[in-house]
Amino acid sequence: MSEDSNAAVRDVVIVGSGVAGLSAAVYAARADLEPLVLEGPEPGGQLTLTTDVENYLGFPEGVGGMELIQRGKEQAERFGAEFRHGTVEGAGLEDRPFELEFANGDAVRTRALIVATGASARWVGADGEDELMGYGVSTCATCDGAFHRGDDVLVIGGGDSAMEEALFLAKFADSVTVVHRRNELRASEVMARRARDHEKIAFRWNAELLEIHGSRDDGVTGATLVSHPDGHPTGKLEASAAPRVANEVEREAVDVGGIFYGVGHVPNTGFLENTPVELADSGHLETLEGMTTETAVPGVFGAGDVMDPDYRQAVTSAGTGSMAALDAEAWLESQFGYSGSRTLAEPTAQ
Numbered sequence: 001m002s003e004d005s006n007a008a009v010r011d012v013v014i015v016g017s018g019v020a021g022l023s024a025a026v027y028a029a030r031a032d033l034e035p036l037v038l039e040g041p042e043p044g045g046q047l048t049l050t051t052d053v054e055n056y057l058g059f060p061e062g063v064g065g066m067e068l069i070q071r072g073k074e075q076a077e078r079f080g081a082e083f084r085h086g087t088v089e090g091a092g093l094e095d096r097p098f099e100l101e102f103a104n105g106d107a108v109r110t111r112a113l114i115v116a117t118g119a120s121a122r123w124v125g126a127d128g129e130d131e132l133m134g135y136g137v138s139t140c141a142t143c144d145g146a147f148h149r150g151d152d153v154l155v156i157g158g159g160d161s162a163m164e165e166a167l168f169l170a171k172f173a174d175s176v177t178v179v180h181r182r183n184e185l186r187a188s189e190v191m192a193r194r195a196r197d198h199e200k201i202a203f204r205w206n207a208e209l210l211e212i213h214g215s216r217d218d219g220v221t222g223a224t225l226v227s228h229p230d231g232h233p234t235g236k237l238e239a240s241a242a243p244r245v246a247n248e249v250e251r252e253a254v255d256v257g258g259i260f261y262g263v264g265h266v267p268n269t270g271f272l273e274n275t276p277v278e279l280a281d282s283g284h285l286e287t288l289e290g291m292t293t294e295t296a297v298p299g300v301f302g303a304g305d306v307m308d309p310d311y312r313q314a315v316t317s318a319g320t321g322s323m324a325a326l327d328a329e330a331w332l333e334s335q336f337g338y339s340g341s342r343t344l345a346e347p348t349a350q
């Protein structure tokens with residue numbers, strides 16, 4: 001057992017410090033539960049990747065993603081939430097209290113657990129995406145589409161999420177070009193038809209994004225696309241490919257003002273894989289039916305993008321974060337007859 005395992009058992013540990021984790025932390029801290037927030041590999045979460053958030057309630061002029069997160073953290077700390085660096089690598093959820101393990105062997109123990117680990121959007125690996133993500137490259141049309149009124153934009157991908165992004169963007173952009181590495185879509189027929197029938201949406205088949213042009217000051221100004229009649233062109237440019245095949249790959253520079261990735265999200269639930277918590281085929285944390293954040297394991301709650309494959313917004317994540325803290329508080333009350341460490345008597349159950 002590691003050193004931390006001998007330390008006091010927490011009432012609530014929140015895994016993740018994005019909007020959902022912070023909102024849960026504010027509520028749990030205000031309920032005197034003195035939550036511990038484990039910040040994970042991306043302290044502050046996805047919002048730290050974006051410059052302007054225009055759709056979060058209460059900021060009529062918009063707010064920077066980093067600022068919103070910083071304010072949320074200060075708010076949670078003000079009520080007594082504690083933050084700790086560290087990424088959870090494994091979870092013991094079969095025995096009580098629950099135990100969370102870190103890579104270095106440390107562990108923390110907790111009676112209630114809120115999982116708010118988000119979902120990471122897949123990136124495509126184009127040159128320039130590290131620099132320009134949040135500066136004209138986006139993984140969220142609902143969030144950033146309105147910044148591209150009158151632009152020509154690209155959507156990368158061929159599944160339902162790419163079609164959704166394209167249809168949403170067509171409300172704002174002058175033109176939307178879907179770039180797909182094969183010559184047929186993976187999307188459901190109904191979504192594919194809607195996109196194909198839209199007058200503003202065009203398709204580049206057997207094509208991929210190789211490079212993004214622009215700067216953080218100017219945003220995205222263009223891109224280099226590659227195409228090959230047999231599809232998957234970037235693979236044909238790899239060192240292992242035959243030089244003749246590589247020569248058949250065509251490059252084309254296009255002028256665009258925005259690039260949206262619609263190649264899916266990966267929920268950060270790897271550390272839950274061998275636990276009794278249920279995961280959907282997509283990897284999302286399953287919560288029980290109805291308006292609750294409870295999971296199949298009593299005392300474990302889910303909040304934010306990790307349990308929400310559909311909405312994926314800051315405000316909805318904050319909403320489910322607050323719900324998870326309220327659900328955890330009610331559960332602690334029902335199990336241990338208290339709510340809040342400051343009134344803590346020895347637990348009577350579990």
Ligand SMILES: Cc1cc2nc3c(=O)[nH]c(=O)nc-3n(C[C@H](O)[C@H](O)[C@H](O)COP(=O)(O)OP(=O)(O)OC[C@H]3O[C@@H](n4cnc5c(N)ncnc54)[C@H](O)[C@@H]3O)c2cc1C
Binds near residue numbers: 045313
């Ligand atoms: C570029 C971009 C722009 C966006 N713009 C907007 C916008 O304008 N408006 C809007 O409403 N939404 C926007 N979104 C979506 C919004 O950011 C997400 O819906 C929101 O951040 C989800 O919050 P979350 O707390 O559930 O997850 P995340 O923000 O993903 O946070 C997850 C947290 O979990 C932690 N974590 C992950 N794995 C572990 C682990 N194993 N152990 C410990 N911690 C872990 C991470 O470090 C992180 O702190 C945008 C997203 C992106 C990527």
